[in-house]
Amino acid sequence: MSALLVLFACLALGILCRCYASLPDGIVPGINWWVLNVALPALVLALVPRVTFDAHLWLPVAGMYVTFFGAWIVFASLGRVLGWSRQRTGCLALVCGLGNTSFMGYPMMEAMHGKEGLSIAVIADQMGCFPLLAAGGIAVASLYSGKGTRASVILRRVFTFPAFLALLTGVVVGIAGGWPDAVDRLLMQVGQTLTPLALFSVGLQFQLHLRREQVGPLVAGLGWKLLLAPLAVFALGRATGIEGLVLTVSVLQAAMAPMISAAILADQHGLEPRLANTVLGAGILLSLATVPLGNLMLA
16 A cells, blocks of 8 residues: 555655645646646556457446546536536536546445456546546536637647646557656656645645635535446446456446546636645545445455
8 A cells, every 4th residue: 555655755755745745836836837738748658559449348448438428518517507617617627527546446346345456447547538538638628718618729738738638648559558668667657756746736735724615616526536437337237237356346336436636726826726636635535435435345
């Protein structure tokens, strides 16, 4: 579980630095730029060529799409009913639609279900969350940030998003047989900077002292991400006759805390950054209890 210790150490370090250190101007935008434009594309380039998709494992992938588009529908509907701003709706649709299926999902699935569970978790992450972040995430961010709502503008932002370009390149490289070992190692080393830097950035911005009107959205967001989304995936699996480890891992991956990169993307597009980072931090803490509890209930 050393990967989980890294999550908390970097988050805690960011919080401590925000409280006690004298930080240079522009540190958060600078870190976020590196995460989205360098580290994330490098990780996509390293991991996507390794994916081998088994058609029998459709549920872990479908579960990620249910989580993302379900969040979009739920929060767009709530936003209209409750009079939320577009920024708040976009924040929750983005941050609570994408899960931390790699940096938390991988070590937790391996700890609870061994290498077999880990292999299913990788399918959910690589075939589900990465494409959704690269295409759907930037589309939601563009649509709700007011930086361009025309289809041509959104498509241009998707096709110029570095992670999406890396995804397309990774697919081609995978078909061609993968990267040379030296290139693969280089990409992984650069990509591995994503987790510590992203969580350090989140820690620098993390606050539990939300405005009163933000408490309801926080509860709604985590209610979807940690409870309703996994229940929806469970219902889909049972309705289609899937049981056993595939069902269990699919549900638990849907129940993971919000994705770090989604919160960074929300911050870059001005989608209520304080709410986004608090949803992320609180989700990470709560999921350490809710995911093992869900695993016990599925056993």
